[in-house]
Amino acid sequence: MATTDTTNFNLNLNDLAEEAFARCGTEMRTGYDLKTARRSLNLLTIDWANRGINLWTIEEGTIPLTQGTIAYDLPVDTIDLLEHQVRTGSGTNQQDLTISRISVSTYATIPNKNATGRPVQIFIDRQSGATNSSGVVQSPQVKVWPTPDRSSFYTLVYFRMRRIQDAGNGTNTQDIPFRMLPCLVSGLAYYLSLKIPEATDRIQMLKQDYEEQWLVASSEDREKAPLRLAPREFLY
Helix, strand or coil: CCCCCCCCCCCEHHHHHHHHHHHCCCCCCCHHHHHHHHHHHHHHHHHHHHHCCCHHHEEEEEEECCCCCCEEECCCCEEEEEEEEEEECCHHHCEEEECEEECHHHHHCCCCCCCEECCCEEEEECCCCCECCCCCECCCEEEEECEECCCCCEEEEEEEEECCCCCCCCCCECCCCHHHHHHHHHHHHHHHHCCCHHHHHHHHHHHHHHHHHHHHHHHHCCCCCCCCCCCCCCCC
16 A cells, blocks of 8 residues: 655644543543643643753844943843854854853953943843833843944844744644654643543653653754864963
8 A cells, every 4th residue: 555645744732632631531522621731731831941952942043233232132032042153244254253151140240341342241131021010021131241342243143942832722733843742742641630630540650651752852852963072271
């Protein structure tokens, strides 16, 4: 018999919820069942963000640096920056120069934060992204030092890890690669088992299955470039 010649299998939210409920030994019957599954799914993907780097959520971005400006907003769904450089010039004259990340403590001890020059250090202020009582969005920010000494010359180039998109409605597929589907279903089943009385005796089994699936999936979702470590020379 011939194969299908297709490789587009995926699960929308309804399919995910039905599979997870089935693993809990029950079935999805009401609109509330779908609502609670969607809520658990959103919490699950937030858990993934806390567990490590999800390679499919890495995005490149740029911020033009302005003379005399220290702080710059990042996209509100930014979790953290993984890499960052200061770019000068363009085309064949373009150069990406290293800029070091420093902690809030180190940034706080800089005597003159308004000193000007080519930025060589960056402090990443990981705000919540929530909206405060004044209607102001608490976007993550970067603060550079020294303060740029010219406009239209320096560009901050970065690679960020963004949030996984929300679960959406019943017809949406999820913002994950296909290889993460088994882990997503296992995690959702475990989360639902904590709320379904009939699934109480399955909680430990479903948790163990989720952790095993996460280990498999996260082991595959990693950088496969060779790692080279070189000793640093110290002068005494």
